[in-house]
Every structure is written in structure tokens, then in C-alpha cells.
Amino acid sequence: MSEEQILNEIEQNKEDYIKFLQKMIQAESYNPPGNEKNVAIVIEEFLKDSGLKIEIYSFGDNRANLIAYLNDNFNGRNLLYNGHMDVVPPGNEEDWKFPPLSGIIKGGKKNKKIFGRGAVDMKSGLSAMVISLKILKKLGLKLSGNLILNAVADEETGGKLGAKWSLENLLKSIKCDFTVVGEMTGMQPIGKGISVGEKGHLHLKVITNGIMGHSMMPSMAKNSINMMSEIILNLDKMEKYMPKIEPPISYERYKEIFSNLFPSKEQFERIFNEQEVLQFIFDSMTQFSKSFTLINGGFKENVIPDRCEAIIDFRLLPGQEVDMILDSLKKVITKDLGYEVKNEPRGNPREIFVYIEKYRYSEPSYLENWENSQYLKDFEEIFVGIFGGKPAYILGIGTADSRYFRNSNYCPQTIIFGPGEAFSAHAIDESIKIQDFIDVIKVYTLFAYNFLK
Ligand SMILES: [Zn+2]
Numbered sequence: 001m002s003e004e005q006i007l008n009e010i011e012q013n014k015e016d017y018i019k020f021l022q023k024m025i026q027a028e029s030y031n032p033p034g035n036e037k038n039v040a041i042v043i044e045e046f047l048k049d050s051g052l053k054i055e056i057y058s059f060g061d062n063r064a065n066l067i068a069y070l071n072d073n074f075n076g077r078n079l080l081y082n083g084h085m086d087v088v089p090p091g092n093e094e095d096w097k098f099p100p101l102s103g104i105i106k107g108g109k110k111n112k113k114i115f116g117r118g119a120v121d122m123k124s125g126l127s128a129m130v131i132s133l134k135i136l137k138k139l140g141l142k143l144s145g146n147l148i149l150n151a152v153a154d155e156e157t158g159g160k161l162g163a164k165w166s167l168e169n170l171l172k173s174i175k176c177d178f179t180v181v182g183e184m185t186g187m188q189p190i191g192k193g194i195s196v197g198e199k200g201h202l203h204l205k206v207i208t209n210g211i212m213g214h215s216m217m218p219s220m221a222k223n224s225i226n227m228m229s230e231i232i233l234n235l236d237k238m239e240k241y242m243p244k245i246e247p248p249i250s251y252e253r254y255k256e257i258f259s260n261l262f263p264s265k266e267q268f269e270r271i272f273n274e275q276e277v278l279q280f281i282f283d284s285m286t287q288f289s290k291s292f293t294l295i296n297g298g299f300k301e302n303v304i305p306d307r308c309e310a311i312i313d314f315r316l317l318p319g320q321e322v323d324m325i326l327d328s329l330k331k332v333i334t335k336d337l338g339y340e341v342k343n344e345p346r347g348n349p350r351e352i353f354v355y356i357e358k359y360r361y362s363e364p365s366y367l368e369n370w371e372n373s374q375y376l377k378d379f380e381e382i383f384v385g386i387f388g389g390k391p392a393y394i395l396g397i398g399t400a401d402s403r404y405f406r407n408s409n410y411c412p413q414t415i416i417f418g419p420g421e422a423f424s425a426h427a428i429d430e431s432i433k434i435q436d437f438i439d440v441i442k443v444y445t446l447f448a449y450n451f452l453k
Contacts, residue, residue, distance in 0.1 A: 002141050002453075006445050009135055014438060017131050018114070020046050021437060022103035024123040025116035031086035036153040036162075037064040039085035039123075043130050043151060050137050057170070059153075065162055066151040067170050070136055070143070070452075077145035079451050080171070080179040080411060081133070081444065082401060083126030083418075084155030084162060087118035088426050097429050105434070112434045119432040120420030125182025126151055128419060128437060132444035136452075145452030148174060155401050158362070163401035167410055176411040178375045178451065180444070181402045184420030186436065187281075189271070190392050191261055194379070195416035197248055197366020198396035198403060199284075200316035202325055203293075203359040205309065206231065208339075211350055212306040221304035222352050225297045228308040230337050231354070235290055235312070237336050241328035245319040247286040248366045249395055254282055257393055284397040289315045306349075311359065315397070318366040322358065329356060362399045365406040367413060375413055375451070382447045383417075386439050391417075417443070 010017075020042075027038040040056045043066060047054055054068040066085075090100035098104045100117035107113045114124075133149050150171065152162030185193040208228045213221025249257070258278075259268035272278050290312060297308030314325050333339050333354050342353040370376060370393070383391050396402075396416060405414040419440040420432050 002139075002449065003446060005139060005141075006135060006449060007442060009139060010438065010441055010445065017127070017438070017441060018105070018434060020131065021114060021124055021127045021432075022105075024127050025103035025114065025118055026101050028101055029086050029118070030089040031154065031156045032089070033061065034063040034086055034153055036085040037062045040064040040066045040151065043068075046130060047134055050134050052133060052137050055170075059161065063153050063161070065153055065166050065170070066149075067166070068130075068133060068149040070133060070147040074146055074174050077177050077452060078148060078175055079145065079448055080148045080150060080176050080405075081129040081182065081448075082150045082152065082163065082179060082405070083122055083129050083182040084152050084159075084401060085123075085126065086153055086156050086162075087121065087123070088156050090117045091428065095428050100430075110435075113431040114434060114437075115429060115431045117430055119424070119430045120184045121425035121430070122183050122418060122420070124420055124432040124437045125184065125418030125440065128441045128444050129180075129182050131441050132448055135445050136448060141449060141453070143449070143452040147448050147452060148176075152401065158360075159401045159404060163404045167404055167408060171410065176405070177413065179402070179405050179411045179414040180379075180447075181400055181405075181414065181416045182418035182440075182444075183400055183416045184418050184422055184425055185394070185416055186419070186421040187392065187394070188421055188423065189275075190258060190278075191389060192383075192387060193392040193394045193417075194376075194383070195394050195396040195400075195402075196370040196376070197318050197406075198364060198398065198400050198416070199318075200320065200322065200362050200364030200403070201399055202314040202316065202322050202361040204312045204314065204326065204329065205357040205359045206312060207345055207355040208308045209347055209351060209353050209355065210304070210306045210308075211352065213304045215302045215304050218304055222306070223304050224306055224308035227339070227352075227354070228295065228297065228310055231310075231333065232292060234332055234336055235329075237332045238290070238325070238328040241331045242320070242324060245288065245317050247395065248318050248370070249285065249393065251282055251286045254285065260390060261392055281397070284315070285395045286317075288317050288320060316364045318364045318395070320364060322361045322363060326356065326358065362403060363407055365403040366395065367406065367415060373413060376415065378450060379415065379417070379447055382443055382450065385446070386442050
């Protein structure tokens with residue numbers, strides 16, 4: 001009966017929910033610089049007469065994190081809904097069909113969409129979470145647990161001031177049993193996914209330091225570009241210094257999971273072989289990768305350069321650690337190539353060495369034993385009830401705030417699930433299907449109700 005009550009409530013108030021999402025998109029929160037407080041105020045306004053407890057923690061210049069609870073009792077089962085309030089800047093606004101802060105609705109009856117920056121990443125997911133909290137409060141259903149909403153700043157620039165800060169300052173004293181991060185998990189043409197983990201990333205800065213000299217007498221100098229090319233050519237040797245890691249979901253297991261989403265295995269195989277992009281995604285979900293993405297060396301045509309600088313972008317599988325990658329690269333440079341690795345980027349003019357620096361990074365993480373998680377099975381049941389088919393379980397190939405919840409051991413049982421298609425995130429004319437948004441409100445609310453009752 002209560003589930004029916006929830007679904008009726010959602011159907012009846014759809015228009016209010018759509019208006020709320022439009023307001024969320026219209027609240028500018030481009031990061032950098034952030035301005036997340038604009039969004040926090042819209043959430044507070046929407047929840048203000050509900051009787052929910054809401055706290056806004058301001059910091060910096062117009063920035064904020066927000067927490068809201070269903071009730072004051074944290075002794076039962078606690079469910080955490082997390083979403084970020086910041087969005088990436090829109091780029092050149094003239095390239096947009098509709099202004100990025102418009103929140104305008106376009107499209108035919110069955111295909112209505114809301115346009116604007118953050119429509120997918122992730123103001124629709126966050127709005128759906130806020131709405132689910134409001135519904136549960138409004139209906140006054142008998143619940144023994146608590147739902148905690150954590151809306152955070154700073155996700156698009158690393159999350160230290162948002163999710164990490166919230167964890168250390170607002171959530172630490174609250175035991176958490178299950179967390180949903182509401183980032184988009186739609187993957188056309190497959191359907192909807194649930195992410196049970198995310199890859200990590202590491203940007204390493206590498207500087208090769210040689211000896212400057214005239215290019216008519218190159219043997220008197222030491223060419224830093226040649227040194228860098230030795231590193232490029234020998235980069236694969238890193239793997240002999242690294243422990244072998246299996247991806248949490250193997251290539252074959254993905255094929256099994258995905259083919260179950262199609263009417264027949266043959267149909268899936270045909271689409272898989274036709275659509276190369278699917279194969280690229282499978283590669284990324286199952287492999288550690290390393291790519292040189294920036295390189296800069298030399299300053300004059302006839303001078304042998306003494307400095308060459310490059311960035312290597314590594315993508316880590318769960319089980320790998322940033323320092324493990326750094327150590328194995330060091331071993332290639334010292335043992336295989338015979339160069340000294342120094343801790344300082346500068347040396348004496350006639351010193352030959354390599355310098356390595358962790359430039360930006362995030363550790364990978366995943367829900368261990370995800371296939372046996374009862375909470376995840378419960379979530380799947382609600383998912384199937386709304387969408388009619390099973391979810392595609394995936395390993396996220398980008399990074400997300402979920403890693404803070406899992407890796408700190410605060411809430412190992414953390415998943416990502418939310419409205420929107422991954423291809424539309426951070427893109428021009430970002431848009432969310434209204435039906436998708438409404439369906440996800442249903443999933444969040446029904447799951448929370450069943451989890452807490
Ligand atoms: Zn996001």
C-alpha cells in the first residue's frame with residue numbers, strides 16, 4: 001500500500017519536481033570558481049516547510065556544503081544519498097542551442113527534455129535525491145532508519161572541500177550502511193547501469209635533465225628529448241615491477257552481464273561487433289592504461305636541450321595504488337635505463353637525472369564482493385520494478401566522490417546510480433529526459449522506503 005502511495009505522490013507532483021530541477025539548473029554553480037551556495041539555497045527553499053532538518057556550511061567565496069536528515073534518530077539503519085552541487089563551466093555559450101542556465105524544456109510529448117549545464121551531471125540526480133527525502137517526510141510513513149542527504153561542493157575539482165570535508169566534519173559520527181552517489185549511469189544503447197566501483201587516475205610529471213650543448217657537437221651534450229624517448233619506449237616494462245591485478249569484473253563477465261540485457265545472446269554479439277565504442281568501453285573497464293598526454297622540450301633549433309617535461313596519464317584498476325605505479329616507473333628509469341631519479345626538479349647544470357612528481361591523482365575503489373551484497377540485490381529489485389529490465393553492472397572509468405566513502409572505510413557499500421546519459425555530461429546542450437528524471441525519483445524513494453522501514 002505504501003509503495004502505491006509513494007508512486008501516486010510522485011505522479012501527482014511531477015510538475016513541482018520539474019520546476020525544482022529547472023531552478024537548480026538556473027542556480028549558477030560553475031566550478032571553477034564554485035558558487036555552490038546558490039544551489040544550497042534553492043534546496044533549502046524547496047525543503048523549508050517540510051519539517052526536515054537542514055544545515056548549510058558556508059566556506060570561501062559563496063561556496064557551501066549541505067546536509068539534511070529525515071529525523072533525529074541515527075541508531076537504526078542509515079542510508080546516505082550524496083550528490084555534488086557544482087558543475088563544469090559551459091565553455092563558449094554561443095555554441096549552445098539554449099543558454100546553459102536556461103533550464104528550458106523542449107521536445108515532443110514522449111521525449112521532453114530539460115536543457116542546461118548540469119542537467120545530467122548532476123543536478124537531476126541531486127534534485128531527485130532531495131525530492132525523495134521530501135516525499136518520505138511528507139507521507140509520514142513509519143520508518144525505523146534515517147535518510148541523510150549530503151549535497152557537496154568541489155566534486156569537479158577533486159572533492160577535497162566537498163565530499164572529503166563532509167565525511168570528516170559532518171558524517172563521521174553517523175554510522176552509514178549504504179550510500180548512493182547520484183551521478184548519471186545511463187549508457188545508450190545498452191540502457192541503465194549501476195557502477196560498483198571506479199578506476200583511479202594518476203597524472204605524473206616527468207622531467208628529464210640532460211646537458212645543454214651545440215647541435216653541431218651533440219656527443220658533448222646529453223639530449224633530454226632522447227632521454228624522454230627512452231622512457232616512452234620502455235614504459236611497458238613497468239608492468240614487470242607491478243603485482244598482477246585482475247579487474248573486479250572480467251571482460252567475459254561483462255559480456256555475460258550485457259548480453260542478459262538483450263533479447264538474445266546473438267543479438268548482443270551482433271551489436272557488440274558492430275559498435276566499436278562498446279569494445280573500447282570494455283577495454284577501459286578491464287585494463288590498466290598509461291598514456292603520454294603532454295610533452296615539452298627544447299628552446300632553439302641548434303641547441304641540444306637539457307630539459308624535457310612530460311605528463312603521463314595512468315588509469316588504475318581497483319587493487320592498484322598510486323604509489324605502486326610511481327615505484328614501478330622509478331624502477332624502469334633506474335634499473336632498466338640506468339638514470340638517477342632525484343627528489344628535486346633542479347640540479348647542477350652538468351647533472352644528468354630524472355625527476356618524477358605526482359601531479360594529480362585519485363585512488364581507485366570498488367564495492368568488494370558486490371555480487372553478494374544484499375543491499376545491492378534489494379536495490380536491483382526496485383530498479384527492475386521501475387525500468388522493467390536488469391541493470392548493467394559496470395566499473396566507472398572516470399572518478400567520482402564515491403571513492404571517499406569506500407576508501408576511508410566509512411561506507412564500503414557505496415554505489416553510483418543516477419539519471420542521465422554519460423555522453424551528455426560536460427557536453428554542449430547537456431540535457432535530461434524528464435521521464436528518466438521522474439523514474440529515478442521513484443527508484444530513490446522506493447529504495448529508501450524499503451531500506452528504512
Ligand atoms: Zn558529476
